Amino acid sequence: MEDTVTEAVRQQYEAYSYPPPIEDGEKFLKKWGPLTCDPKFAGIQLWPEGRPRQDLRILCAGCGSSQAALIALNNPDCAVLGIDLSETSLAHSKRLCDRHGLANLELRQMSLLDVGELNRRFDLIICTGVLHHLPNPDAGLKALADVLDPSGSMAIMLYGKTGRAGVYLVQDILRRLGAGRNAEGVRIARELLKFVPSNHYLISATGKLPHDLADDAGIVDMLLHPQDRAYSVPEIIKFVEAAGLVFSGWSDNALYCADRYLSGEMLERVLTLPPAEQWAVVDNLTMLNDRHDFFVRKPESTRFLTRFDTDDFLSYVPHIRSGVRLAGDVNSLVLTRPAPQGEVIIPISRSEALMLEQVDGKKRISDILSHSIFTGSEPDKRANFARAVCERMWRSGHVLFGRSGS
Ligand SMILES: C[S@@+](CC[C@H](N)C(=O)[O-])C[C@H]1O[C@@H](n2cnc3c(N)ncnc32)[C@H](O)[C@@H]1O
Structure with missing residues (x-):
């Protein structure tokens, strides 16, 4: 049964390579910037303590038509292995490899379930949009965990239940209509989409059909x-733990940030919950997450998780996320940044703004607190103030936290 499903998945990606292939990786990176799982983009989130080595060994598991090539192109000092079931997708990746002369990219047609047979270890494993297509996703994550170095990190994307509610309703209709994975099936799907009402769960917050439905491969x-x-x-948390791994954070906390969607009593109540429960509440409430992008690590790296329930946070080195800016007026300041689901706007006080002004990506929180503007207050009061600011900025994803010496 599992083999039949895997074969159907392979055949689909042979016929409809996804994402749609790109012609020129340099133009793509110039237009869109690095992928969010790229170590150049997500370095602090992957390794708050600093990357384990410069010449990272990277595995793109289920690399599709372009991901491994884009990572290799943007990280010439790293060795990238892209594996995929689909020969068609690998051929598109190979074309990019040849076009850009990527000597650091190796491509193989194989299942990620067999990656252990290579007898290799990786510092970074990227597996986005793949595990949810396996008949047994747990076995897939376990296979990847087995080849992750103890100091390594994994970037994963899985579909989100709440944001995809409409997708499953439409999938169900198409199954009843006998639509297959072929030109006729795509035609039937396009016909059906003409009748999807504006209040259907498939319609995105902007009032449109999801962008992916613009082409056949996306449909x-x-x-x-x-x-x-x-x-x-x-x-997700259960899935990660079942593979003996540790959840180390979302790619963007803003999508799970209670402060963004609640206020007053409701916000106060939700903030008394542990972080994972806060995230679950927000996900259920907004129904916006059609995908979850997150990082996981091995238990050996648990000490590098970002947390604020001890005084260890005083040694963290805060970094303001790119795109964040101060706005508003003296009486109502906000920190804001653009994000896929709209601006992330978090109100801040003047003293909080003064603290964030000291953030330079080098100073530890304790260094910042030793600045003369803060030394007037008691050490405990200062630390609690910093804890509250940092925790709030972490929840919104406006500030990322590295470790000193990284
Ligand atoms: C939706 S695409 C995602 C591609 C790429 N990761 C990205 O984000 O652009 C899923 C890819 O996973 C591949 N795939 C599915 N099951 C796989 C498996 N067991 N082993 C390796 N690749 C697999 C498919 O062939 C397809 O190219």
Whole structure:
């Protein structure tokens, strides 16, 4: 049964390579910037303590048509291995490899379930949009965990249950209509989409059909897939733990930030919950997350998790996330930045703004607190003030936290 499903998945990606292939990686990176799983973009989130080595060994598991090539192109000092079931997708990746002369990219047609047979270890494993297509995603994550170096980090993307509610309703209709993964199935799907009402869960917050439905490969990937499941926040945490791994953070906390969607009594109540429960509440409430992008590590790296329930946070080195700016007027300051689901706007006080002004990506929180503007107050009061500011900025994703010496 599992083999039949895997074969159906392979055939789909042979016929409808996804994401749609790109012609020129340099132009792509110039236009869109690095992928969010790129170590040049997500370095602090992958390794708050600093990357384990300059010449990272990177595995792109289920690399599709371009991901491994884009990572290799943007990280010439790293060795990238891209594996995929689909020969068609690998051929597109190979074209990019040849076009850009990527000597640091190796491509192999194989299942990620067999990656252990290579007898290799990786510092970074990227697996986005793949595990939810496996008949047994747990076995897939376990296979990847087995080849992750103890100091390594993994970037994963899984479908989100709440944001994809409409996708599963439409998939169900198409199954009843007998739409297959072929030109006729795509035609039937396009016909059906003409009748999707504006209040349907498939319609995005901007009032439009998801952008992915613009081309045939996107329609097949989203609406006609033979194997696809989605996850709630608690299911993700369970999934990670079942593989003996540790959840180390979201790619962007703003999508799970209670301060962004609640206020007053409700916010106070939700903030008394542990972080994972806060995230679950927000995910259920907003129904915006059609995907979850997150990082996981091995238990050996647990000490590098960002947390504020001890005084260890005083040694963290805060970094303001790119795109964040101070706005508003003296009486109502906000920190804001653009994000896929709208601006992330968090009100801050003047004293909080003064503290964040000291953040330079080098100073530790304790260094910042030793500045003369803060030394007037008691050490305990100062530390509690810093804890509250940092925790709030961490929740919104406006500030990322590295470790000193990294
Ligand atoms: C939706 S695409 C994602 C591609 C890429 N990771 C990205 O984010 O652009 C899923 C890819 O996973 C591949 N895939 C599915 N099951 C796989 C498996 N067991 N082993 C390796 N690749 C697999 C498919 O062939 C397809 O190219």
